[in-house]
Amino acid sequence: MSHWKSYFRFVKPYTKWIIVTLLIGILKFGIPSLLPLVLKYVVDDVVLNHGLSTGQQVQHLLIVLGITLFLFVIVRGPVEYMRQYFAQYITARILYDLRNKLYEHLQRLSLRYYQNTKVGEIISRFINDAEQTKNIVEVGMMNVWLDLFTLIFVLGFMFYLDPVLTLVSIAIMPLYALSVKVLYKRLKKLTKDRSAALAGIQAYLHERIQGISVIRSFALENYDRKQFGGTNGAFLEKGLAQSRWNAWTFAIINTLTDIAPLLVIGYGGYQVIQGHLTLGTFVAFFGYLDRLYAPLKRLINSSTVLTQASASWERVNELLKEPYDMVDEPGSGMLKADSCSVAFKQVWFKYHEDGEWVLKDISLNVNPGETIAFVGMSGGGKSSLVGLIPRFYDIQEGSVQVNGRDVREYTMQSLRSHVGMVLQDNFLFSGSVKDNILLGNPGAGEEEVMAAAKAANAHEFILKLPQGYDTEVGERGVKLSGGQKQRIAIARVFLKDPPILILDEATSALDLESEHLIQQSLRDLSTNRTTLVVAHRLSTITHADRIYVLKDGEVVESGSHEALMAENGVYAGLYSIQKLQA
Structure with missing residues (x-):
């Protein structure tokens, strides 16, 4: 966790902005969560309410539509804009601070470090890996919390509608947790290997572009293409290994996700037939089921993104922790002279x-x-x-x-x-x-x-x-x-x-x-x-x-x-x- 603490020092100045963005995000995700309740009301209390005349049913329906249109068009539009803008603003500022710190650090490293390190490797960490770290904030500190809030919010409504059916719908969640634990540990290593291979390509490319005149003068184009093919092939191998593991991850997660609706359809349909559940409640519950597993899927995807971001931050942090061979001694003075011996x-x-x-x-x-x-x-x-x-x-x-x-x-x-x-x-x-x-x-x-x-x-x-x-x-x-x-x-x-x-x-x-x-x-x-x-x-x-x-x-x-x-x-x-x- 120490490398996470070192990242949070870049986040700390923007803590208030993150909290504001989270509150706006809660409003943004909370509004759509009301839609299944609206659907339940329309089905049970308007459409199937035979105590109302047709005109009254239409009147109730128009009132519901007016309220929902106000929420979804007038309120949610600006809220969506502010949430997206603030999220991008915060991550852009943190990335700006991080790159400034990296550049300052690079300036203080000794010549010995640059003699022993490929320029392309440094550039890869400075550009690619640093760019990936923004997901730690955007996904890890914003999206994840908003998705967790949505899950709790939705589960609250589902328990309100039918506690037993809710338990049926979340029965596969332990399998989700097990999948994440098993799959993502391996994914982090594969991601770090892929980043290292990408840095190898950039180092090779930078060196060959600098020495293009030598390659031309010795007519080494064909030979150099074969050499690059080997470096590029190493990156391809690492990339495909990561892709295969990613594919397995999504296949398993999506399969687990598809089981839950089948359980709800089976049990919920039986309850409606038996008269223990209203049709509106069943329809609303099924609507909430999608809103339950959509953030859950996003959380799984977030795990993938955060795994990649974590691997990238480790590479960036390794660069930031590179010790200085040359430092000012304690009590160093200023040299001020017009002539020197x-x-x-x-x-x-x-x-x-x-x-x-x-x-x-x-x-x-x-x-x-x-x-x-x-x-x-x-x-x-x-x-x-x-x-x-x-x-x-x-x-x-x-x-x-x-x-x-x-x-x-x-x-x-x-x-x-x-x-x-x-x-x-x-x-x-x-x-x-x-x-x-x-x-x-x-x-x-x-x-x-x-x-x-x-x-x-x-x-x-x-x-x-x-x-x-x-x-x-x-x-x-x-x-x-x-x-x-x-x-x-x-x-x-x-x-x-x-x-x-x-x-x-x-x-x-x-x-x-x-x-x-x-x-x-x-x-x-x-x-x-x-x-x-x-x-x-x-x-x-x-x-x-x-x-x-x-x-x-x-x-x-x-x-x-x-x-x-x-x-x-x-x-x-x-x-x-x-x-x-x-």
Whole structure:
């Protein structure tokens, strides 16, 4: 029941609305329940009342019709509208709150979580499973209670008409209870398996759409269709298993439902023949029988829906309970500085507790305004090292410091607001060029955006785009070249104006012309900032105050470009090879 309690925190703010909706629903379902009584009155007291003349019978009939028309047309119409609207309003608001909470939760999860979880799986829980949970309120907290009220209301009238016949009509209800207990336990597991299989399809589809260029370039269309057929087939198998169980459930429930009218017809007809029951009472009773088993059927259907909703909520709740690897430490302070120093003190780091050390005993200092560079073979730990400064990961031993304090002593938001990053593959969001630059400072004005673009050597090419700064860049910036995307990313950092700048192989994937423009922008960007550069092309970092050579997670050499060349060690060898290749 604990996972239900966690859902009710989303329901609690709307408790009053739910109560109002239930009261309106009682009126909505209560009015039709009067119809069999009206029928009894018409049959026994009007049609079969031979003490009344024909004119009096017609007069009584018209009075009854007038009253019922008022109830069913004038009263019930607005009541039906309000009940439906309020029910949809409440569920929509709860779903809105739930998705907001989910999104906030996703933003706080660590990069490690996203590296280990498929995006399609997350989207499936966020969209499909969250959507299913609305039935917990709409069905479980509204429809079920209204159907139970209808059952009690109808049973009250039935006992009033004939207690013995009522007992006959509900004789099969224990079988209903047994069926629900046996059938729906299995249905919940099958529903959860189907949801997991659907998430598998979404994860596969998301990944393949992202990599469609690879599939095309290797002519893998036929192979990929077969792979998708396997994933789709797994979903089909789970879906059919759920459908088979659903079919058995409805077959058994409907069979049980059909037995009750036969019992009433048999016993009630016999009572009318014997003169122990009036024809009007028998007709009214049969009318109530339908109103008894209609909500009962809905309750059974509600059990199916709630079983599916419960399975979906369990999947959503699993996501909500995903722990945060990275949290602000108690008593964390705000980082407020126009310039920053960075230091690594005997830092040891690995991504997983049972994994190998990625960084080993790293110690170095970067003074405010200095530029240092990290070079070395791929896998040496360069990107891992600079990723520790904005606290994308926490280290196991040692200390990463900004302005002499451990980064864990600052709030993550204030720490990261002081760090600007330009990566090899910068992510652009769908939207306009202006929207993407504004991510550096959402409150900036148009002139500031243009100034940042000019500083990044991006203003000129932006003006040549079809709508200039309002040009849509497409998903991940697909409508722009690599150099254009990179310059927009640099403009973003110019607009942010952070005291710490991290350049992680920011030009390694570009052509020489684009690299020349961007290197000029990066030189301007790093002026008067504490700059850490991860470089593949060593010719781009010869100006650095110090260069650190990393190999297998350790610093093997350090010094200026001239000093390292004079040592004729690892750095000199790498530089000579690249110069020869050039």
